[in-house]
Amino acid sequence: MTDVPSRTAEIDAYLVAVERHLADLPEAIREDLMSDLDAHLAEVAADLDAGTALRDLLGSPEAYARELRETAEVPRERAGDRLRRGLRQTAEPLTRRLKDWADKYAVSTGHADAAELRDRLRPGWWALRGALVALVFLYLFAAAQFNATGYNLLGSIPGTLLAIALVLLCVWASLRIGKKSLEWGRRRRLWTGAAGVALVAYSFYAFGWSLSGVVPIGSVENASDDYYYDDPASYLSDIYVYDENGEPLTGVYLFDQNGDPIMIGDPWNCEPAMDPFATAEEHRSQGAPEGDASGAFDDLGYYQYPLCADQAPDTTAGPSATPSESATATPGETATPAEDSTATPETTATPSATPEETATS
Amino acid sequence: MHGTVVGVDRSQLLKGLLDIIVLRVLDDQDGYGYEILGRLRKAGFDELGDASVYGTLRRLYRAGHLSTYVQPSESGPHRKYYALTEPGRKHLRQMRDAWEDVSAKMRTLLDAPTKG
Incomplete structure (x- = not known):
């Protein structure tokens, strides 16, 4: 022991x-x-x-x-089979209940069971599938052709004819494939089914707007303009400041309530392209008018407004017509007299010169 | 060298028959692991190892063909005895039928005169 x-x-x-x-x-x-x-x-x-x-x-x-x-060691199941079996066993109560419901539903519609109802509905699905393929094709075709989704191809008679012909062709092809697929193997039918599901999903994605009732056909032409109207921040490219006499102010800094500089607009957008990293002095030496204190940046790196002083706000200044029109209205009225006042001495000088000329001659 | 090859072939053959061998031995009388190995050795299955028998016992037990009970022994630790269950008996019958069928066919095949 x-x-x-x-x-x-x-x-x-x-x-x-x-x-x-x-x-x-x-x-x-x-x-x-x-x-x-x-x-x-x-x-x-x-x-x-x-x-x-x-x-x-x-x-x-x-x-x-x-x-x-x-x-x-028991003969080992392949990992894929094991996973599939596990999933099937887990989902078994749910699938059985779903099948019961489906059968009840089918019986209430006057069919023997869900399988019969499904067989009856199958050609309908094939036709729908073909039509969806045609519509998706037309949709993508229009998108590629006119660079705009939602373009109304049915608006023209040739377009309508093309659409109808394509739908008929695709429905025919889909019905043929469907009839053939009854003889296919399980794997191939599975792929066909998956493609059908993907098609429906994509159709919802592409044609969802028509279900929501909003048809964006009207806004196709100026779709890009609409985008800017919706977003004022991206629309603002410069700020012009005027004093009480309507005189344009230059070299203006803007600050918010925290004392932080407001830097909106886009100095890179100016007609004579500015070096955005040059200081105000450099800007002047680069040919900007001396009296004009314009320089998008000062030494601190803040924006000085107007960013593009030599670009008088007119209809071309803004990307859209409406706001820039109102902008030109105000300075335009005040600018004209200012120009006149400088012009007047010249015109008055000319007549005064004329007598001198005549006097000397 | 030749002897080893024969030995390996025999043990490979026996591996497929372990179920029927162990079930048949236990059909006579319940037994515990090491003792079952002794019975098999006595029956001429020398190449079967303890691990094979133990592994087979556990596998048959998992499959529900065997049940176990513990019995104290005078000479040492408690012993776990294995006994055939009803499914085990049925399994043995089926395997026996299959074996009879295969062995009869093998006999015919092997006994057929070789040509040439």
Whole structure:
């Protein structure tokens, strides 16, 4: 009995070694094997002579584990099959209930069961599928041709004829494919079904606007303009400031309530392209008028308004007609007298010169 | 060298028959792991190892063909005895039929005079 503790240690060491070599087995099987192996090895050891080691009788733990694995391992299911079986088992109650509902629904419509109803509906689905293909094609065709989605191709008679012809052709092809697909294998039909689902999903995406009741056909021509109207920040390109006398102010800084500079607009947009990194002095030396303190940036890097001083706000200044018209209205009235006042001395000078000329001559 | 090859072939053959062998041995009398191995050795299946028998016992147990019970022994630790269940008996019958069928055909095939 003195060898009992050493026997136990020997069994334990053997067990650990065996388990290490079974590490890659499925957990359930390994646990089942290991759960009883200690008892089994104890039985084996009980019959051993005192001088004989466990591995003398059973061989190395590695060989033992290999033999164990060969006999105990159930033929392994492929991972894909296992996953599929697991999913099917999990979803089984749900699928059965759905099937019951589908059958009840089919029976209430006067059909034997859901399968019969499905068979009846199938050609309808084929036709719908073909029509959807045609519509999606027309939609993409119009988009590629006119660079605008939602273009009303049916607006013209040739377009309508083309659309009808295409729909008929696609429905015919789809019906043919559908009839043929009844003889196809499972995999091929699965792909066809998946393509059908994808088609429906894309159709919802592409034609969703028609379901919402908003048909964007009217806005196609000036769609890009509409976009700018919706977003005032992207529409603002410059700011012109005038004093109470209607005199344009230049070199104006704008700050918000926090004292942070307001830098809206786009100095890169100016007609004579400015070097956005040049200081005001550099701008002047680059040919900007001396008296004109325009320079989109000062030394601090803030914006100085107007950003484009030599671009008088007129109809071309703004990207849209309406706001720029109102902008020209105000400075236009005040600018004209200012120009007149400078022009007047010239015109008055001319007559005064004339007498001198006549006097000298 | 030749001897080893024969040994390997035999153990490969026996691997497919482990179920029927172990079930048949237990059909006579319940047994525990190491003792079952002894019975098999006595029956001439020398190349079967302890791990094969133990692994087969566990697999048959998992499949519901065997049940277990523990019995104390005078000479050592408790022993886990394995016994056939009703599905196990049925499984043994089916496998036995299959084996009879295969072995009869094998006998005919092997006994047929070789040509040439």
